[in-house]
Amino acid sequence: MVDLLDQVGIRLRAARKARGWTLDELAARASVSASTLSRLESGKRQATLELLVPLTRQLGIRVDDLLADEAPDPRVRRPAIRRDGMLIVPLAPEGSPIHTYKITYPPTKQCDELKVHEGYEWLYVLSGRLRLRLGEQDLVLTRGEAAEFDTRTPHAMSAAGGRPAQVISIFNETGMRMHTHSESEIG
Structure with a gap:
């Protein structure tokens, strides 16, 4: 386990530089000698x-902000969601500010009806072919292609052709609710 004080100097230097201050400027503001600040930032003090x-008062941060946190487990362990034939696998932790999913669209004969809702979406096609109806446009995206759009534009997506399309989708909070919850959960 990392000692709580090991990262203080590095984080202190980063906070100072983020404000564009020199060692001398911060030292003068905090009534500390520049050499003491330099030794503190380099871990020699x-x-x-x-x-x-x-120092933290002048930087507008808390002392706790300088202490190393134990890194949380970065793995995402959330159950997949099945909705309207799609398999939606969460790729970000619950409560993340960015909602990222791997969505598998099943092959289908027709595209869903166009929907409009608040939000914004970015997507990237991993495999297969994705039909994206966006306003008056009817597009087919293939592996390696990306798209981004305001979800207030009428839109619908489905696999194009006879095999599933796998897509990475990133939504804001509103867009995420529309794509991962049923109509009764949203209303």
Whole structure:
């Protein structure tokens, strides 16, 4: 396990540089010598509250912001969603500000009816062919192609041809609800 104080200097330097301040500028603002600040940032000086409090006040951050957090498990372990023949696999953790999914559209004879809702979507075709009806456009995207659009434009998607289309889709919060919940859950 990483010692909580190991990253203080690195994070302190990053916070200072993010504000565009030199060592001398921050040192003067916090009434600390530039050499002390330099040693603190390089890890050659032990961090104390007496040193950190005036520095963090000037930087507009908390002392806790300088302490290393134990990195959470980055793996996403959420169940797949089956909806209207699609398989929707979450690729981001619950509560993530960006909603990312791998969606498999089954082969179908016809595209769903056009829908309009608040939101924004970006998609990337992993395999197969994706039919994207977007307003007056009727497009077929193939492996490696991407599209982005405002979901207030009437749209519908389905696999084109006789095999499934796998797509990575990224939505904002509103777009995510429309694609992963049933109509009764949304209303």
